Amino acid sequence: MQREETAVLVVGGSLVGLSAAMFLAKQRVPTVLVEQHLGSSPHPRAMGYTPRTLELFRALGLDLPQAPAGFRLRRVRVERLAGRWFDEVPWTPSRERGPEMEVSPSRGAAIAQDRLEPLLRHKALSLGADLRLGTTLERFEQDAHGVTAWLRRHDGHESTVRAAYLIAADGARSPIREALGITRSGRGHIHTVRSVLFRAPLEQYLESGISQFEIDQPELRAFLTTYGDGRWLLMFKDDLERDAPAQLRCVRQAIGRDDVPIELITTGRWELGALVADRFCAGRSFLAGDAAHALPPTRGGFGANTGIHDVHNLAWKLAHVLSGQSTPALLETYEAERRPVAWGRLLQTFARPDYAAVAQGIAEGVAILDETAIEFGELYRSSAVLGAGPELPAAARPEVWAGQPGTRAPHVWVHRGTERCSTLDLFAPGWTLVTADARWAAAAQVAKGALELRVVQLGVDVLPEASVAVAFGLSASGAALVRPDGYIAWRALDVPGDAARVLGVALAQVASTR
Numbered sequence: 001m002q003r004e005e006t007a008v009l010v011v012g013g014s015l016v017g018l019s020a021a022m023f024l025a026k027q028r029v030p031t032v033l034v035e036q037h038l039g040s041s042p043h044p045r046a047m048g049y050t051p052r053t054l055e056l057f058r059a060l061g062l063d064l065p066q067a068p069a070g071f072r073l074r075r076v077r078v079e080r081l082a083g084r085w086f087d088e089v090p091w092t093p094s095r096e097r098g099p100e101m102e103v104s105p106s107r108g109a110a111i112a113q114d115r116l117e118p119l120l121r122h123k124a125l126s127l128g129a130d131l132r133l134g135t136t137l138e139r140f141e142q143d144a145h146g147v148t149a150w151l152r153r154h155d156g157h158e159s160t161v162r163a164a165y166l167i168a169a170d171g172a173r174s175p176i177r178e179a180l181g182i183t184r185s186g187r188g189h190i191h192t193v194r195s196v197l198f199r200a201p202l203e204q205y206l207e208s209g210i211s212q213f214e215i216d217q218p219e220l221r222a223f224l225t226t227y228g229d230g231r232w233l234l235m236f237k238d239d240l241e242r243d244a245p246a247q248l249r250c251v252r253q254a255i256g257r258d259d260v261p262i263e264l265i266t267t268g269r270w271e272l273g274a275l276v277a278d279r280f281c282a283g284r285s286f287l288a289g290d291a292a293h294a295l296p297p298t299r300g301g302f303g304a305n306t307g308i309h310d311v312h313n314l315a316w317k318l319a320h321v322l323s324g325q326s327t328p329a330l331l332e333t334y335e336a337e338r339r340p341v342a343w344g345r346l347l348q349t350f351a352r353p354d355y356a357a358v359a360q361g362i363a364e365g366v367a368i369l370d371e372t373a374i375e376f377g378e379l380y381r382s383s384a385v386l387g388a389g390p391e392l393p394a395a396a397r398p399e400v401w402a403g404q405p406g407t408r409a410p411h412v413w414v415h416r417g418t419e420r421c422s423t424l425d426l427f428a429p430g431w432t433l434v435t436a437d438a439r440w441a442a443a444a445q446v447a448k449g450a451l452e453l454r455v456v457q458l459g460v461d462v463l464p465e466a467s468v469a470v471a472f473g474l475s476a477s478g479a480a481l482v483r484p485d486g487y488i489a490w491r492a493l494d495v496p497g498d499a500a501r502v503l504g505v506a507l508a509q510v511a512s513t514r
C-alpha cells in the first residue's frame, strides 16, 4: 500500500476543512485534505458569512462580494409570501445593540455554500494545499509522534498517510470525535426538520430588504428563505416525508400564488442540535467546526463562521510548532481559547427570541450581547495571552476593550506609503509590535530570538487616519504585541528600562518558545 507523509491531514472538505487548508497553506504548512464526496452538496446549507470571516478571507486575497453597508439579516412572520405580513422579529433586540461604528474593513457576505466552496478550493490549491476529493478516511491511529490515516479513494484505491497532526473537520457526527471518545454537552438534539430547495422567480418579495419569512398558517408552519440566486429554501418544522406533489403543494401554499413557475431541485433532512465537545483536542488530533460545536442555524451565522474562526486560530499555532519556533504547549491554547467561544455562542443562540421557545432553560439569566461584541470582542484567556484575567467579561465591543490583551486588535484605517490599509493588514504572518516610541525597535531586535517580529511605528511606518493609540489603549511610549492571528497577546503601558528583557519574557511566554 502506498504510504505518504505530510505535516497536517485535514479530514472534511466543506467550509471549515477548506478554510483550514487555506490558512495552513498560506503559512507554508504541507497539508493534505481528504473529502469523501467528489464535490459540494447539491443542497447548500450556509449562505451567511460574517464580517470577521470576510476579514480572514480578505487576508488571503480572497475578496468576496460584500453586503451593502448597514445590512442586517431581517426576518418577518407572514401568512404567505404573497399575503399578509405581520411583525418583524429582530435577531438582537434594539436595546442590546451598540452604536453603528466602522469596526472592520470588511462587511458580511451572502453566498450559497455550493458557490463558495469552489472558490475556497481554488484558493487552497493555489496556495499549495493538496486536496483529495472522493477520498474517505477509513480509520486512523495516533502515537506520540504523529497520526497514521488509512484512506480509500472512490475508485477503490487504498493508501496511508502519516501526518504530524490531524484536524477533524468532519462535521457534526464526526467519526473522528467518536473514535477519540470525546463526549459533548449542551442543549442536545432540538428537532429533525425537512427542507425542499426550489427555483422560482420571486425577487419582487425581496425588495423591502427582508429575506427570511416565518410562514404562519394553521396548516403550514415553515421557514422560507432564499439563496439570492433564484433558489429558495422551504424548511418544514416537522420530519414528515413528502412526495414531490406534496412538496409542490406546500411551496405554493407558502408563496400563496399558483401562477409562478416552480422547479423542485432537491430535499434535505436536518438534525438541529446544540452540542459542544468536552475537549477540542486529544493527542495530535484537533476538532474544528461542527465536529467541535454543532450549533443550530441562526441569523448570527454561528455555524460555519465559528468553525472558520477555529481553524484560523489553530493554523498559526500548528505552523509555529511544526517549524520549531514554539513548543507543543502552544497547541493547548487552541481549546482554551476556542471552546469558551463555542459555549458563549451556544448560550447567545438560546438567549435570543428565535430559539427562546426551545431553550429548556439552558440560557437562563444569560444577557443578550451586542452583535459586534460577539463578532469582534470575544476574549481569549490562555497561556498565549498575558493580562486577560477571570474578572473580565467574556465579550465586549472593541471600543470598550480598547486594545485589551486577549482580544482582536482593533481596525483603524492607516496610510502605509501611498497605500491606504487597515491596521489588520499590518499583522500576519509573524508577530507585530505596535508603538509610537522608537525605543521599542532596539528592544524588539534583541527580544525576538528565532521569531519573526516586526515593529510598526505609528507616525513613521504608518500614518493613521484616527488615533491608533486610543483604539489600542496605548500611551505615547506604550506598545502592543500582536499575534500572527491579529489578537493582542500583551501590552506595555510604558518603555521599561530593560525593555528588551521585559519584551523577551512576554514573547517567550505567549509564543511558548521554551
Ligand SMILES: Cc1cc2nc3c(=O)[nH]c(=O)nc-3n(C[C@H](O)[C@H](O)[C@H](O)COP(=O)(O)OP(=O)(O)OC[C@H]3O[C@@H](n4cnc5c(N)ncnc54)[C@H](O)[C@@H]3O)c2cc1C
Binding pocket: 011, 012, 013, 014, 015, 016, 017, 034, 035, 036, 037, 044, 045, 046, 047, 048, 049, 135, 136, 137, 138, 169, 170, 171, 172, 175, 270, 288, 289, 290, 291, 297, 298, 301, 302, 303, 304, 305, 306, 307
Ligand atoms: C439549513 C442550514 C443553513 C445554515 N446556514 C448557515 C449560515 O448561513 N451561516 C453559517 O455560518 N452556518 C450555517 N449553517 C451551519 C453550517 O452549514 C455548518 O456549521 C457548516 O457546514 C459546518 O461546516 P464543517 O466544515 O464543520 O462541517 P460539514 O459542512 O458538515 O462538513 C463535514 C465534511 O466532512 C466530510 N467527511 C465526514 N467524514 C469523512 C471521512 N471519514 N472522510 C472524508 N470526508 C469526511 C463530509 O463529507 C463533509 O463534507 C447552516 C446549517 C443549515 C442546516
